[in-house]
Amino acid sequence: MKPIVDIAGLTKVYGKSRGITDITFSIEEGEVFGFIGPNGAGKSTTIRTLLNIIFPTSGSASIMGKDIVAHSKEIRRHIGYLPSEVFYYDDMKVIDLIRFSAAFRQSRSERRIAELAARLDLDLNRKIEDLSFGNRKKVGIVQALLHEPKLLILDEPTGGLDPLMQNTFFELLKEERAKGTTIFFSSHILSEVQRMCDRVAIIKEGSLIKVETIENLLRNNLRHITLTSRQPESLDLSGIRGIVKQEIAGTRLKLLYDGDMRTFVQDVSRCAFLDILIEEPSLDEIFLHYYAK
Numbered sequence: 001m002k003p004i005v006d007i008a009g010l011t012k013v014y015g016k017s018r019g020i021t022d023i024t025f026s027i028e029e030g031e032v033f034g035f036i037g038p039n040g041a042g043k044s045t046t047i048r049t050l051l052n053i054i055f056p057t058s059g060s061a062s063i064m065g066k067d068i069v070a071h072s073k074e075i076r077r078h079i080g081y082l083p084s085e086v087f088y089y090d091d092m093k094v095i096d097l098i099r100f101s102a103a104f105r106q107s108r109s110e111r112r113i114a115e116l117a118a119r120l121d122l123d124l125n126r127k128i129e130d131l132s133f134g135n136r137k138k139v140g141i142v143q144a145l146l147h148e149p150k151l152l153i154l155d156e157p158t159g160g161l162d163p164l165m166q167n168t169f170f171e172l173l174k175e176e177r178a179k180g181t182t183i184f185f186s187s188h189i190l191s192e193v194q195r196m197c198d199r200v201a202i203i204k205e206g207s208l209i210k211v212e213t214i215e216n217l218l219r220n221n222l223r224h225i226t227l228t229s230r231q232p233e234s235l236d237l238s239g240i241r242g243i244v245k246q247e248i249a250g251t252r253l254k255l256l257y258d259g260d261m262r263t264f265v266q267d268v269s270r271c272a273f274l275d276i277l278i279e280e281p282s283l284d285e286i287f288l289h290y291y292a293k
């Protein structure tokens, strides 16, 4: 099957500023695909290039088999896009703005507008200028979801939403996924990517570091190990290689270990500890450990 998004060597240079360099990855139809990286990594630049808002300096990409520059108009009909920052005509009412963009998309379902607004607790009769950042985001979500797109491109979608509203938003995304919608989800928050996505592309300083399944990212050798002892400071771990971090808290010696667990268990069995607890680290810790500077 052809990927729904196929990016090959995409590069964007803004004058002297780096933008993105040689980005290559693809997204399969029906996937929920995360795009993760710190601020300034190049997530928005990649997305804005895909949407033909800005032109690539070199490289190419296709969406639904069509070139993003040559066929951008046609492609846009099938895409729901939520930008990281939403700008609107301030003196319009929410409902008028949504109807306006729905008409533009040739999809005007009053029932769907009312349903989405109710789910998101969005007052359709307020003026845009009176809305908070989070409520403006909700307007953007309604706009992105309204025409039942084949591909949803969400740039930092949860910014400004409170935790309850984030839950509602993730529920809406799950419903979209169940319909077969492909979701491309950029974020700098690993936990939300972990919660939603099948695979993730990691971007740093404009370059792609890795494309990996969430499952594989979590399936690495990094482990939290807690040894309990009456005198944790007297436990001699000097011969054990792979201990990244250690600290003592009361009767517990806490370790971050990166290596083969069987070797560790053999080596540590020579120490006189009372109890041992081995835990998986969070995705955040994995990210910090493997991908931080």
Ligand SMILES: Nc1ncnc2c1ncn2[C@@H]1O[C@H](COP(=O)(O)OP(=O)(O)OP(=O)(O)O)[C@@H](O)[C@H]1O
Residues within 6 Å of the ligand: 014, 017, 018, 019, 020, 037, 038, 039, 040, 041, 042, 043, 044, 045, 046, 084, 188
């Ligand atoms: N219009 C622009 N003009 C010049 N440089 C830009 C422009 N937009 C982005 N950049 C630069 O391109 C790089 C990537 O920025 P981009 O906004 O794509 O990152 P991001 O990962 O989306 O970060 P954030 O989460 O902060 O939005 C940064 O170094 C940024 O300064």
